Amino acid sequence: MQTIRLARAGWASFRQSGRDHLNKQPRLRWFLSALVWLPLGLFVTEYGFNVKSVKGRSMQPTLNPDDSPWRDIVLFDRFSVKLRKKYERGDVVALKSPADSKLVVKRIIALEGDVVRTLPPYPDAEVRVPVGCAWVEGDEPFRTEDSNRFGPVPLGLIESRLSFIIWPWERIGSLGQPLVARHDAKRGTPGWRKSQADLERGTWRTSRVTIAPSQPPTSPS
Amino acid sequence: MVSRAWAAGLWNSVHQTVRTRRFWTVSLPYRTLQFANFACALHLFGDHIATISWVEGPSMVPTMAVAGEAALELKWINVNKLTRGDLVTFISPLDPGRIVCKRITGLPGDVVCVDPTGTYAPSTEHVVIPKNHIWVTGDNLAWSRDSRVYGPVPMGLLKGRLYARVWPVTQFGVFPNTFDYIS
Numbered sequence: 001m002q003t004i005r006l007a008r009a010g011w012a013s014f015r016q017s018g019r020d021h022l023n024k025q026p027r028l029r030w031f032l033s034a035l036v037w038l039p040l041g042l043f044v045t046e047y048g049f050n051v052k053s054v055k056g057r058s059m060q061p062t063l064n065p066d067d068s069p070w071r072d073i074v075l076f077d078r079f080s081v082k083l084r085k086k087y088e089r090g091d092v093v094a095l096k097s098p099a100d101s102k103l104v105v106k107r108i109i110a111l112e113g114d115v116v117r118t119l120p121p122y123p124d125a126e127v128r129v130p131v132g133c134a135w136v137e138g139d140e141p142f143r144t145e146d147s148n149r150f151g152p153v154p155l156g157l158i159e160s161r162l163s164f165i166i167w168p169w170e171r172i173g174s175l176g177q178p179l180v181a182r183h184d185a186k187r188g189t190p191g192w193r194k195s196q197a198d199l200e201r202g203t204w205r206t207s208r209v210t211i212a213p214s215q216p217p218t219s220p221s
Numbered sequence: 222m223v224s225r226a227w228a229a230g231l232w233n234s235v236h237q238t239v240r241t242r243r244f245w246t247v248s249l250p251y252r253t254l255q256f257a258n259f260a261c262a263l264h265l266f267g268d269h270i271a272t273i274s275w276v277e278g279p280s281m282v283p284t285m286a287v288a289g290e291a292a293l294e295l296k297w298i299n300v301n302k303l304t305r306g307d308l309v310t311f312i313s314p315l316d317p318g319r320i321v322c323k324r325i326t327g328l329p330g331d332v333v334c335v336d337p338t339g340t341y342a343p344s345t346e347h348v349v350i351p352k353n354h355i356w357v358t359g360d361n362l363a364w365s366r367d368s369r370v371y372g373p374v375p376m377g378l379l380k381g382r383l384y385a386r387v388w389p390v391t392q393f394g395v396f397p398n399t400f401d402y403i404s
Contacts, residue, residue, distance in 0.1 A: 036258070037258055039258055039259075039261040039262035039265055040254075040257060040258045040261050042261070042265055043261035043264065043265060046265075046268075085317060085318055095377075096375070096377030097377070098353065098354070098375035098377060099351075099352065099353055100352075100353055101300075101353060101375070101376055101377040130371070131315050132313070132314055132315040132316050132317065132371075133314070153375070154312070154314035154317070154371075154374075154375065154378060155317040156311075156312030156313070156314065156317040156378045157375060157377045157378060158317075
């Protein structure tokens with residue numbers, strides 16, 4: 001009993017001295033009180049949204065086009081992938097590469113059941129995407145390590161969806177939506193040409209995919 | 222009588238607290254946020270460091286009961302230090318919402334026989350496991366969908382490693398590595 005009381009007294013004095021020490025150093029105190037809320041922040045970045053910059057040119061001209069002096073800063077939406085399990089053709093997603101588990105940014109071209117006409121490095125001319133997998137490609141066919149190299153990827157490797165470009169300000173806007181020709185741009189101007197090229201690339205991309213006739217059944221447990 | 226007076230006192234103090242403006246504007250939101258923060262910390266611990274998880278189903282039968290048992294699962298793993306015979310959990314390549322447990326039978330660079338039983342592929346077919354992939358099989362080959370069906374599994378899908386059985390308590394024990402090398 002005596003030892004317990006002594007230990008408690010020691011502990012109380014230790015806490016008191018810690019408190020006194022903190023009161024003398026407001027900056028440390030501020031830092032620690034911010035650190036306490038770290039789990040909440042980490043949880044939000046893991047299951048909600050976070051902001052990252054994108055490196056590399058494999059997604060140009062959607063992300064990091066050649067004429068951009070900055071790296072694009074994008075809002076990554078993990079909520080719709082990790083919790084809602086929503087995967088759609090045309091979405092730009094970040095996934096762990098099967099080749100080295102590093103995070104890469106690609107576009108979902110086809111989902112399970114679809115038939116894709118592949119591009120050169122892939123051995124077969126046409127491939128049916130297996131159950132639970134997706135076919136991902138970069139927007140720039142010459143500078144990308146994508147499904148044409150490593151084949152269809154399991155959906156579980158997909159970590160987040162890129163939903164919104166935050167910076168640079170000329171291209172602020174949501175990503176992964178169906179492209180439409182911009183009628184507001186004047187014919188022949190650079191903006192018009194760019195939108196036409198985007199549209200053409202989009203139609204070329206979708207023309208290589210035969211979408212599965214109906215919603216494929218979910219795999220049995 | 223004492224307990225009654227005590228209950229009345231408690232009710233009174235709760236009533237006094239609830240009536241104050243400070244309780245609704247400061248204390249309650251702050252306590253809620255603190256509770257949420259604590260819950261997040263627990264969840265993150267279970268997600269990244271270690272957790273106790275329930276394993277069931279017929280695919281691992283001699284090791285795990287069909288009815289299910291609880292196992293200590295280490296989430297903080299180094300995927301490059303896994304060995305053949307480890308029990309690992311990973312996101313099913315067939316369904317991203319499911320986490321499955323299998324035994325590693327091949328590491329990158331190994332040559333494995335696709336299916337020794339000959340049901341999914343002729344038993345003479347062999348593959349080389351590519352870099353950053355593993356070959357997994359269930360212990361109950363007749364009732365398991367594993368690498369024989371979906372091929373090598375990318376290491377990015379790995380979630381954790383089962384370390385020990387904790388429930389039922391009578392069968393508590395660290396999972397042994399059942400791998401034998403034939404010289």
